[in-house]
Amino acid sequence: MDGVKNIVKERLQLHGIKPSLQRMAVMEYLMTHRTHPTADMIFTDLYPSIPTLSKATVYNTLNLLVERGVVRMITIEEKNARFDACMDPHIHFRCRECGAILDVDVEAHWIPNMPEGVIVDMSETYCIGSCAKCNSLREN
Numbered sequence: 793m794d795g796v797k798n799i800v801k802e803r804l805q806l807h808g809i810k811p812s813l814q815r816m817a818v819m820e821y822l823m824t825h826r827t828h829p830t831a832d833m834i835f836t837d838l839y840p841s842i843p844t845l846s847k848a849t850v851y852n853t854l855n856l857l858v859e860r861g862v863v864r865m866i867t868i869e870e871k872n873a874r875f876d877a878c879m880d881p882h883i884h885f886r887c888r889e890c891g892a893i894l895d896v897d898v899e900a901h902w903i904p905n906m907p908e909g910v911i912v913d914m915s916e917t918y919c920i921g922s923c924a925k926c927n928s929l930r931e932n
């Protein structure tokens with residue numbers, strides 16, 4: 793077992809998730825692809841190497857991972873939920889033109905003046921515009 797697989801397995805077990813082959817594959821995919829993929833993208837990429845994988849398994853696995861706080865779901869796109877295994881504080885930028893979703897670093901604990909007595913356990917901030925690649929294509 794290589795290093796990545798060990799980390800994936802530990803991360804699942806730490807959150808009380810039984811590391812089945814399919815769950816391991818979905819988690820490893822998210823940890824090695826920082827593209828914020830949709831469930832369909834994950835399925836399409838994994839299916840050739842795991843023919844026993846079904847779309848339902850990918851959806852169920854993602855739900856479980858989000859529920860247990862191993863992965864976060866990003867609703868930056870109207871049509872599709874996107875998934876992210878990076879739980880460090882960061883926000884997301886979506887390019888309106890090519891659809892790329894990029895990570896944006898932020899200071900931790902930057903939630904401003906919440907009303908008294910409120911406890912925040914989830915916050916998502918989205919920035920939308922055009923990415924550097926699309927901008928440079930337009931200039932040429």
Ligand SMILES: [Zn+2]
Pocket residue numbers: 887888889890891892922923924925926927
């Ligand atoms: Zn772009």
Ligand SMILES: [Zn+2]
Pocket residue numbers: 828876878882883884894895
């Ligand atoms: Zn991200």
